[in-house]
Amino acid sequence: MSLRTGPDPRAGAGRRRTGTTGNPVLRARTVPARIRSALREFSEHSPSRFAILVFGGLIVLFTVLFSLPISSAEGRVTNFVDSLFTAVSVICVTGLSTVDMATHWSPFGHALIYIGVNIGALGVLTLASILGLVISRRLGLRAKLIAASDTNPLRMHHGPVAEGQAVRLGEIGGLLVTVAVSALVIEVGLALLLFPRMLADGIPPLTAAWESLYYSAMAFTNTGFSPNAEGLAPFANDYFFLSVLMIGVFLGSIGFPVIYTFTRSIKARRRRDRAGKPARWSVHVKLTLVTSLLLFVVGAVLYLVLEFDNPGSFGSLNAGDTVFQSFFLSMMTRSGGFSTFDISQLNGSSLLVTDMLMFIGGGSASTAGGIKVTTLAVLFLAAFAEARGVQDMEAFGRRIPSDVLRLAVSVVLWGATTVAVSTVVVLQITKAPLDYVLFDVISAFATSGLSTGLTASASEPAQVVIAITMFMGRVGTVTLAAALAASERRQLFKRPEERPIVG
Template sequence: MSTATRPGVRRDDGIGPLRRARNAVANVTTTSPARFAIVVFSGLILITTLLLTLPIARAGEREWTPLVDALFTAVSAICVTGLTVVDMSSHWSVFGNVVIILAMQIGGIGVLTMASILGLVVAKRMGLRAKLVAASDTNPSRVHAGPVSESQAVRLGEIGTLLATVALSAIIIELAITALVVPRLLLEGFDVWSAIWMGFYLSLSAFTNTGFVPFPQGMELFASDIWMLTVLSIAVFLGAIGFPVIFALARWVKSRARLSVHARLTLFTTLVLLAIGWIAIGLLEWSNTRTLGAQDPWNRPLTAGFMSMMTRSGGLATVDVGEMHGSTLLVMDMLMFVGGGSASTAGGIKVTTLAVLFLAAFAEARGVKDMEAFERRIPVDVLRLAVSVVLWGATIVSTATVIVLHITKAPLDQVLFDVISAFATCGLSTGLTGPELEESAKYVLAATMWAGRVGTVTLAAALAASQRRQLFRRPEERPIVG
């Protein structure tokens, strides 16, 4: 009997290589979508790197950009981080800037969503499991068996329109922010084309929480501009709370639908952390003549609030972060490590992860078995997921910090700050990253950005989907804790 007709063996005779490749992609997207997401994300970084190394991507002499600098910029753009080792306002040509803009847009849409888009395009179909993982980009718990509030994300039956909804909503928000920014740039003296180009670039950078700045003098040009800083803060806030919360708020405005626990926790925790950062940065830096102390008293609260918002993962700075006190850097370290909301353009361990840990500690202190928030019970598996994400993040940060510290011999507070900024895809820097940074340290920080952007999302999806039935339970024994 030939292999073509043997039972259990699929017949591939007469199928061309393109069809076989498409079938292979379809198989991967349906059996291991999370793995496919990592492959797609890494492939996009590789393509962006190759494009940025080309002489056409560089302004001026049209020379080849060193591979390490192109890779670092590509990872920073795709992972919407914002750390740079070249001057973003002068190093890249129009072609290079277009590549970077596309990379930021792709990174802002999301890892799993982008993988689902490409898988759908290539395979021309999306299985149930692929739909579940596409939905997990708005809520990783969607692939876990159990009740999930449909008000906190796009419904599973709407996954056919999820991808278009996410992309379209992102573009609409970016264009709206651009419309608010461009008039201010025109008043600043920029010509129409430059104002539109830089306005869109800055709006995209703010909403995707990337932090790239197209101005040679950076954001210090608008250090006392209430309008510009407020608009950019709103853009960063919208990007940081995540698409599920944006959709939930839109439903609430339209039909007064009840906000889910996820949306409430995200908004509440984000606002609390924003207030804490605002107060802490303002008090600690008020008399620092190299940062807030050099500004007018009325402008210092504005700068403190703006910098607190940027720790959500925004990455824009109106003062020199490297001149801040060590105590301020430590506060910002903690805020950056937490980051923004789940399924958002922000990085970090996410605000809901921190909220769940606090709810668990509060329940334990009260002697209550169940975690509760806003009259809803939170299952224990969510706590396990939160603990796993925190441990994963702490492991990445500690490992990268030790390596970069050994390579650069720089002060610990600067290295720790930039490593956390890389992991949390924030983009704020003490000045450690730059052309003088050792090449090996650039690769370490690039890997940290990749792990921070891809790792926590795919880990959450993988852990949420990895539960299996076990037909036995072992004897219980309690270790001593605390």
Template sequence: MRAQGLQARAPHRAMSWYGRVRDAIDGLARSSPARFAILVFTALILLFTLLFSLPISSATRTVTNLHDALFTAVSVICVTGLSTVDMATHWSGFGNSLVFIGVNIGGIGVLTLASILGMAISRRLGLRARLMAASDTNPSRIHVGPVNEGQAVRLGEVGNLLLTVIVSALAIEAIVAAMLFPRMLIDGVALGDALWHSVYYSAMAFTNTGFNPNAQGLTPFENDYWFLGALMIGVFLGSLGFPVIYAFARGWRNPRRWSVHVKLTLLTTLLLMVAGMVLYIILEFDNPETFGDLDASDTVFQSLFLSVMTRSGGFSTIDVSELHGSSLLVSDMLMFIGGGSASTGGGIKVTTLAVLFLAAFAEARGKVSMEAFGRRIPRDILRLAVSVVLWGATTVAVASILILQITHAPLDHVLFDVISAFATCGLSTGLTQDLPPSGVIIMAATMFMGRVGTVTLAAALAASTSRQLFKRPEERPIVG
């Protein structure tokens, strides 16, 4: 009987310890799921900073400077692609493995990552975890109160969404790697390097990071359309967002059943790709440092590649600093817009831009509400879109002023790199690698703000939303 009692109490002690850990984490996430997600993200950055600073992580077996280790950790977890060290030569095999693992973790998303951790701890997907994952597919769910618009992913489908996140990420990266591997063998790359580089490139493409394992960058493959096309496919799919991929998985043959979010994301993404390509052709066809020496077909392809990559991909076959000032400004706009919501891309998101244009069209036509694809979009989504753009522009402006004061570099180069950091794009004019430690910290903070998301950050700062039961007298200020 005593032995049976000990056996009965032992599982109780184990469950009690496990329960205390679970309750502590649950209590931490109780006030705001967004705050918990940001805390998880910050903890990951600190952990990877420590790991990157270890001698085993560098190729020379020396300790990496703290600011360089921190910047690399933020860039990896935020899937940005900017670096203050040579990513192809500075890190050892262990360090490159950290980069590979980190970008896949970061690509999942802040709130989705927190939800998956909650599943691992509680061994079930509870209501709070469902709310956290649903808010990653639609940031307006973070706020207290009802959400009026139809959701891209309904709350009851979040479990399937999380499974789709993991499966789609692995499947797309595997397909892109399978496309790259034989091509690298044909180009004479050694078997071991071809296998590792194909997997590495595929992860960097799907997560829209843009790190390169080659010291020469994409120079060996700058005329290889198959190789560059595979990278574009990975970047494009990663930038669409998991809700769009989930919609494809459920019914790609029936576009009529797609939600407004899916349709707006696809339409705006394709329009931006084509518009960017056309503008680069017009602005760079006579630039001998970029596309001036190419024939018509090469110019079209390279312009399309640059248009796709400036919206978050981070890969480049040209020296970005050699672009005309007009092309740099176009790139700034494309980077600032970024990819789709709940995607591995950054920026203010394409649906934010679409909502702003829909509001402008509705105002011009004298309509009270915004409409798209036979559906009405509520005005609170417009307020959310304006807030995202305003906070993003403020972040870019403050960071640009600080970097300008520190470096006294040209404005177009500073603005390009700052927007690239905020939009987690990864393209650079070369400014970032030459930044002093103070500038490195500012750029790291800009990357963090861009990846965590202005909506998530704003929701995290406000623990609750008070409900106002009265309305004040209305008065209209003069606008415009």
């Protein structure tokens, strides 16, 4: 064994590494990496909080942009409450407003609205997942779980998920691509249908091109803003135009997992597998489609019966027009936000029906709001199972586990509590009639966008409460569901059982 008396080369290497680390220039270069690492760690450990942070940051950004003079048609600074309310309504794809959206904003302001609704339509956790992908530069397991929990909060379980999923975990990357591509394709397709119709009505080509894109985005995102001051009044009798809007609202409200399933089914039909069997639709897809169509028809029938003799709505229309307008209103109430007449003219019974339809909303992971149609379907399946004396909930030959029911009950209670508290506060501030306050509060929570006119005429404190309700409705239900699913833990003991009296 030989002994070295000279300097140890490893020590020099260590000194070189230490010197490099101590270099302030090189250390400054690592600041973005440190920020990226911190954001990645936060998004992985607290996906629900990260989602709220993302949406909150977008609202702050758009509030600042809407307050700029360049965003106003008059070149003036828009006051804080109007800018904040518009930013929340745009990012949460609600459609309520405190200003005339068509005349108050400049072309730059309308461009912000167009961009904002398309960003907000992606979904809370989906948007957080995409941002996490940008930050971490890869789609890891936790990022997939964040995105998957937007399609189904049960994905946030620490253990295996005990049900068939609309989208498998390994397909989340394909789902994110489908979200972006389907939004683009559907909106462009709707615009191509609307553009020649607008040209036929004498609208200049450039204006027709912009308004067709605007209307297509507002239909697919279920927002309901109109680019012209007259709203839908010029197209109230144009059933082709209104039908295109209905198609856009329906495609946006069924949810991206359902659209993804449609694309897989089309591909499977083009290239059948070796056994020649087509792709099977999940229970989620079937429940979404069946419940949505059932609510669409039931809503139309109710409006037809309740409004056929109301001069403020359908009273002056013939039978065919009344039927079509009933279906149009039924489609718009569950989140579309468009209307061909003044909603405040509806009968009280129709306002109550609209409240219920808005509260239900559209499909999970869609551009629509509300408690979601599958939540309602699960509750009814549980009630039917109890009435038959059957222990398990079943649908389409599949058993639905009890944890899905607990999650559905939690979402409904969260929504009902939010609506109740907001209604009481707004009632106390405005002293307005209960049916009008309840209507606008539910519209805000369910991101429907229909209004009796209360929101625009209310005081600023009431408008702030409604803005908070919009945020809670868009962010609260899905993040609450994800948090509840993620917080489930195993308990190694059971307490003595005792049954309280129910009913």
